[in-house]
Amino acid sequence: MRLRDRATVLTIALAAAVVGPPAAAHGAPAGGPGREPLTLPAGGTVVSLTFDDGLKSQEVAAQVLADRGMAGTFYVNSSSIGYPANLTVEQLRGLAAAGHEIGGHGLDHESLPEVPLATARTQVCDDRATLAALGFDPRSFAYPYGATSPEVRRVVQECGYSSARASSGLYASPTECDSCPPAEDPAATDSWRIRTSGTDVAPELLRERVLQAERSGGGWVPLVFHHVCTCPEEGSAAISPHDFAAFVEWLAARGPATRVATVSEVAGGSPRPVVGTPLERLVPAADDARNRTVAFTVAGIGISQSNVIASGLLVAVAAMVAYRYGTRSKRYARRTG
Numbered sequence: 655m656r657l658r659d660r661a662t663v664l665t666i667a668l669a670a671a672v673v674g675p676p677a678a679a680h681g682a683p684a685g686g687p688g689r690e691p692l693t694l695p696a697g698g699t700v701v702s703l704t705f706d707d708g709l710k711s712q713e714v715a716a717q718v719l720a721d722r723g724m725a726g727t728f729y730v731n732s733s734s735i736g737y738p739a740n741l742t743v744e745q746l747r748g749l750a751a752a753g754h755e756i757g758g759h760g761l762d763h764e765s766l767p768e769v770p771l772a773t774a775r776t777q778v779c780d781d782r783a784t785l786a787a788l789g790f791d792p793r794s795f796a797y798p799y800g801a802t803s804p805e806v807r808r809v810v811q812e813c814g815y816s817s818a819r820a821s822s823g824l825y826a827s828p829t830e831c832d833s834c835p836p837a838e839d840p841a842a843t844d845s846w847r848i849r850t851s852g853t854d855v856a857p858e859l860l861r862e863r864v865l866q867a868e869r870s871g872g873g874w875v876p877l878v879f880h881h882v883c884t885c886p887e888e889g890s891a892a893i894s895p896h897d898f899a900a901f902v903e904w905l906a907a908r909g910p911a912t913r914v915a916t917v918s919e920v921a922g923g924s925p926r927p928v929v930g931t932p933l934e935r936l937v938p939a940a941d942d943a944r945n946r947t948v949a950f951t952v953a954g955i956g957i958s959q960s961n962v963i964a965s966g967l968l969v970a971v972a973a974m975v976a977y978r979y980g981t982r983s984k985r986y987a988r989r990t991g
């Protein structure tokens with residue numbers, strides 16, 4: 655190969671390496687545009703179907719909802735993504751592509767008020783950083799076991815979430831929280847303590863919770879699901895795919911005053927910085943935010959330190975090639991002279 659050709663090939667290869675994918679700026683806001691909290695029409699009811707723990711059995715529910723043009727909120731523990739009973743990264747990406755919301759539920763499902771604050775911060779921030787590095791837009795958090803405290807709520811805010819869901823506080827059944835309000839008011843909800851109606855998902859109770867909200871002037875009814883399977887061993891904390899599909903059909907037939915929306919559609923919020931470190935197992939160091947610390951910004955495009963180093967190498971090699979090419983005729987003349 656002639657020197658000029660070699661120089662061209664080398665330059666193209668290095669240029670490709672330098673351009674690479676855009677820098678996923680560490681500390682930059684994650685996700686899409688901000689949203690205002692949902693404004694409900696007078697007497698309107700909005701139901702959020704939320705799914706905890708990133709369980710594989712929930713994929714069937716996601717499909718049922720998508721077939722109806724509805725979206726759910728899936729709260730994932732990123733440490734267990736891809737484990738045998740859990741959704742994989744590809745399945746979660748499929749859910750997001752179908753319009754579902756992917757939220758965080760802590761790395762390891764630790765009860766956050768019971769661990770040191772630094773551990774709680776790692777549990778919440780690194781979980782969110784992992785989900786963001788995998789390409790999701792994690793705005794909504796759910797407390798593992800519904801357990802929270804003022805310190806934990808501050809951690810969840812500092813990690814960049816826009817809302818956090820508890821797992822009780824609304825009317826659940828004639829024997830559980832029976833005098834609790836049936837719905838949240840989206841305009842007045844404490845975004846860091848979004849209440850729900852418990853984890854018992856017997857179909858008649860699900861319908862009763864929605865009916866109670868409708869009868870009492872509407873509002874926001876966040877419902878919590880875990881396993882969606884025909885699995886009697888899970889008791890009333892699981893719902894069969896058949897019963898889930900029937901409930902969704904029933905919801906769809908409620909009429910225009912009752913609708914379904916994700917938690918972030920109701921709670922609103924704006925993109926917030928990612929402040930944690932992604933899990934190495936799911937986000938290999940070569941292409942995660944740890945190697946993409948923004949060095950400076952040109953015309954709004956973050957230029958990472960690794961890009962800067964690669965660019966420097968390109969300039970050095972190009973200068974060397976140019977020098978050798980420029981002196982070629984002299985050396986050629988010396989050799990043949």
Ligand SMILES: [Zn+2]
Binds near residue numbers: 799
């Ligand atoms: Zn959970």
